[in-house]
Amino acid sequence: MDTQGKLTLVECKLAANPQVHREVIGQVRDYASRMWRMDVDEFERVWRRTDGGRISPFEELDDQDGRIRTAVKENLASGRFNLVLAVDDLNDDVKRIVEYLNAVTVATTGVIVVEFTHAQDGDVEILIPTAYGTDLVEAKSAATVAGVPTWGEEDFLAWCEANDPTATPLILEFLDALRSAGFQIAGGRAQTPSLNCSITSPHGVRWPVALYTSASSKEASAKVEVRFPDYRRQPEVREALAQRVETIPGIPIPVDLVRQSDFRKRPNIPARDFTAEQLRALPTAVAAAIRG
Structure with a gap:
């Protein structure tokens, strides 16, 4: 999985x-x-039993907003x-x-x-x-x-306006900062609006930042994700990424928790939990780490 x-x-x-x-x-x-057609809860129980009772696979993949679980449920059903x-x-x-x-x-x-x-x-x-x-x-x-439609920035912002309006100005700030730092922004193909952000490094094009939308019975939010797990096997890059991110004052990304998980966690944080200043600083920090 x-x-x-x-x-x-x-x-x-x-x-x-x-x-x-x-x-x-x-x-x-x-x-x-x-x-x-296996129920996703049964899938999780079988996985844990077969794996010697270890933690849920969804916990291992840091599925905070349930996106992975939803995808697994749909893949099992179909x-x-x-x-x-x-x-x-x-x-x-x-x-x-x-x-x-x-x-x-x-x-x-x-x-x-x-x-x-x-x-x-x-x-x-x-x-x-x-x-x-x-x-x-x-x-x-x-x-x-x-044959699958690609979301655009307009779709993402429209979703924010309808479901998480406090995030809209913050997302606009973030998108502008991403472009200023040299990122290219491409539409995602998730079930709800998503964006993937790439940057050119000495080793080719990398995609270290993503934006997602997530809605449940409890909340609806636009989320920002730095893809730490993509660099687990690149010690210098992953540590540089962690250090650059944690130098941003008050950044809500739990870098210590990411380190404790051996960079397996990929926290996706609601945009409204950031300040505009933090979102303006984040792309520059990530770009510096990826480019070395």
Whole structure:
């Protein structure tokens, strides 16, 4: 399960097994059919039981506003899964099966096979993955995304006016500050208006900031998110990002909590919890950290 609520099911088989061509497909489809229409609460209970009683997967992904849970609920209800066949020998028969399944399944279901080759050097053992079918899945996904409307800034601001009017002037300040700091603002494809903000770094284009809208029975709010988890495996960048953000006086982003979670948390904070000064300073701080 990823931070977008997308679900991936994996079946492992030895390709040398003569039954693999029949069994692997049947088993992974069996897994998918069992999860199809599963209640999200039951999914969470099964996950925790299988994972030795650890915390909820939604807590691990810091799903503060329930966006991930909602996406998982919808994916379970509609049976939208990615299916991965993990084998030790990527032969032509398995490739043919993957090509066929991607051709006949709906666009929201992708099928990939991953071959794991074993290598050993002394006491060091390595599994080297080789994937097949990713281009087919990406092509299917692109065709689906093309039919999904993209939100614009006007949509985001209109939502704020209707649901969180105190956020509107703050969001306007933030968008202006983002552009001044060199960010490009692109519309998102979430269920409710969202925006994704990119900036060019020495290592390419990065997307460290996002704006979301969220409505529940308790509240409706426009939210600002700095994507700390995207930089978990880049110690210098993630720490620079944390340090730059926490130097903004009174910033409501809980940087200490992010550090304690080993940068797994991605707090999304209501825009109305910020001051205009903080929102003007945030893009410059993030840009400086990402650009180094």
